Structure formats: C-alpha cells, structure tokens
Amino acid sequence: MTVLPSLTVSLISEGVLPTSIGGVGRWLNYLINGLTDFSFNLMVIGGPEKYGYEKINRYESLSLEDLEETGKVDPTALESLLKTFLDDGENPLLHLEEAVEWYRSCPSTKSRAFWKVLTNFYQEHFLGRSYAKFFLTVRSLLSPMLSILRRKTPLEGDVYCALNAGYAGFAGVLMKALTGKPLLVTVHGIYEDEREWELRSMGEEGWVTRLCLNFFKRMSEAVYEKADKIITVNEANRRRLIELGAPKDRVETIENPVNTDVFKPTSKKTGDKIVVGTVIRIVPVKGLKDFILAAKRLTEKAPNLRFIVVGPVQDRRYFQRCIELVERLNLSGSIEFVGEDDPTKWYPKFDVFVLPSLMECASMAVLEAMASGLPVVCTETAGTREMVGKYWPLTPPGDPEKLAERIYEVITSLDECRSKALKVAGEVAKRHSLKTFTERYFTTFMNLNL
Secondary structure (H helix, E strand, O other), rough: OOOOOOOOEEEEEEOOOOOOOOOOHHHHHHHHHOOOOOEEEEEEEEEOOOOOOOOOOEEEEOOOOOOOOOOOOHHHHHHHHHHHHHHOOOOOHHHHHHHHHHHHHHOOOOOOHHHHHHHHHHHHHHOOOHHHHHHHHHHHHHHHHHHHOOOOOOOOOOOOOOOOOOHHHHHHHHHHHHHHHOEEEOOOHHHHHHHHHHHHHOOOOOHHHHHHHHHHHHHHHHHHHHHEEEEEEEEEHHHHHHHHOOOOHHEEOOOOOOOOOOOOOOOOOOOOEEEEEEOEEEOHHHHHHHHHHHHHHHHHHOOHHHHHHHEEEHHHHHHHHHHHHHHOOOOOOOOOEEEEEOOOOOOOOOEEEEEEOOOOOOOOHHHHHOOOOOOEEEEOOOOHHHHHOOOEEEOOOOHHHHHHHHHHHOOOOOHHHHHHHHHHHHHHHHOOOHHHHHHHHHHHHHHHHH
C-alpha cells in the first residue's frame, strides 16, 4: 500500500474565500475539496476577521490598512518604494528578499513623515497635478503593500499558492523570502490588464492611470520573477503573461474544471416564456448594460421572453444606472434581478445562457452553463474565444445589437440549438473534468515540494 506524503499548501487570496460567489471562489472550492490528501491554510487580504471552513486548518486575515510602524523609521525605504510609480528606472521590488527589514521601516501611511516624503516626491515628479489626488491615490495603493511587508511571522506551509499576481502574489513573494519555501502563482485574470480596464472605465485622468498602472506592473513583475511556477487558465493568458515578462519555462496552463455531478443537462419544462439568463457579478466589465439593451431589442421582436440576472451587486452606482435604464426602456416587467444566489438552481430554469462581458478570461459561469446543456450566446474575448468559440458563434463585446441578433437566432431555432448543446455538454465534461484538474495540481504541488 502506497502512503502519500503529507503536504500543507498555504493559499493567499485577495478577498476570495472558498465559499465566495464567483469563478475564483468556485475554483478555490474545487482545489481544496479535490486535493483530499493535502492540508490547507488560507490567508485572505481584506478578508473577514474570522472565517471557518472544514478543509481549512488555519485562517488569517491581513488588513488592507497599513499598521503603525514599530522600531526605527527610515524615510529612505519609502523613497525606494515610491520608484514603483515612475515610468522608468529599476524596479525596487525585484530585490525584496534582501530588503524586507528595510522596507518594514517605512513611515506609517498615517504619519507626518509619510506625508513629507510623498510631498517631496510629488514636487520632483508630479508638480502641477492635483496634490490631493496624487496623495490619496499613492497612499491607498501603498497601504496594503506596507501591511503585507510589516508582517514578521510567515504563514506556515510547505508550498505557497497565491491566487493572483497582485497583492496576493506580493504576499506570496514575502512568504517565500521569509521561509525559502516555493511559491506557485495562479493567474485567473491578467492583473495588470484588469486594473487598466477598470481605471479607463472610471474615466481617470491619464496621469493617474499611468501612476497606478506603473505600480501594478512593477508589483506583478516582481511576482512573475520570484514565482517558482505560474499556472493560468487558458493559452491566451499564457501568451499574455509571457509578453508581460513572465519566464516562459515557468508558465503552464491548467483549464478551469466543472463539477458534472452538479452541472449537467436536465429536462426542460415547456412554458409560455423563453427564459434568457445570465450569471454575472454586477460590475461594468460584465456588460450588464448591453444585456439590458439587447433585451429591449428582443422584446420588440419576441414578446414571449423573460430575462433573469443572477449575481451579486459589487458596484452599486453602476447597478443603479442599470435599474434606471431598465425603467427608461419599460423593461421592468421583463427583467428580473435575483441578486447573489447559488447559480446551480438557476441553470435548469434557463433556456439560453448569455455572457455579455466586455473583458473575460475564463468564465466559470459559461463553463457551468455549457456543462448544463444550455445554448450559449457569448461575447468574443481572449478567454471566451478559446473556451466557447469552437462550439458557439461569438459576438463583438460592447455591441448590444449584435448580441440581440445572436440571441434571436438561438431562440428561433431552440430545438436545434438544444440538441447541439447536449453534444457540447459531453465534450465540456471530458475536457474540463475535475479529475484531470485535481491530478495536475497534485503533481504540480508535489514537484514544487521536492
């Protein structure tokens, strides 16, 4: 009888728990419950103070707010970190293992010394820009980083696994520097690209966007450089990571899995209404406005439609604008907003699944919808092209007219599309099996621990 070696994986996430609604939360749940021979610890940056989960041996929350400095304060350490906001020059984070103690001596973000160093930096590099905007932006970005750096006791474990190349990845780099243990970074969405999209969608001034992006890119560059292995969810991401400087020989693809015991085709009850549904987080990047505009076009051609939106509201201002749009288009009787709920019970109620995202890497929802035997209408992004494009035609992101046209094509040939969807479900079940996912991560962790 073979006795498997004991291994403790210490996971680090940015706000994500194994019970979180959303793709990365589902992925984390699959990983923890699939690798039954491993033990898991979990550190969540910005997570709840207390959290209990059967498979997690030790849980810790790390504050997004900088702690008060202890011991000697050295303003030159902060001067070095501020180089991460500049367009050029050396990245100070690439030498973290040699400078951890020094960076811990940075002045607290709430101190006069911090304000003085930032003021001097502003006068040298950003004079003429809004000082208040500069100060608040830089302080908000540095605060989580300094909170991470000031941690002196590492999270115990044999292997560290950070769930992004941002603050979680940076915390992983620190844990590796403190312990010498290997670091795996899993990339679900390209951190720098997602932050850039958010900044541009917010309409930030160009200099603020560059300031933030320089910081995010420097942080991710350090994570790519220090990670022993980087795993991402599709080939498009892998190519993009290499473009961004990740060492080619350390980047690998393991596609997202789907639990086909839960997500599987079910018999459809015929009714008066055709249900067009989506499962998304309500934030601008998910394209809810386009879904609403497409719904308006469709109700004019096919009044027997009902639209359902399942997912948490993570941007209340954006959601309010969406509600106002629904009311202005007289769609209140046609669109239902369910809110945060387990999507498992909703897929069987849908006739068609729609993913209207403006940017998407590897949607867990569209994978679950395909496994559930649903016809899928999806916008074309780097991730969906790879996951969905071989099965279903894609529409341009940000084009509600094309989205509506494609949905109409599906609902007017629903029986044919349902038959095709059942075949797709079988292929998805084989390609994205939990067994393959679990085996590949088992091998990855064991090899890192050699």
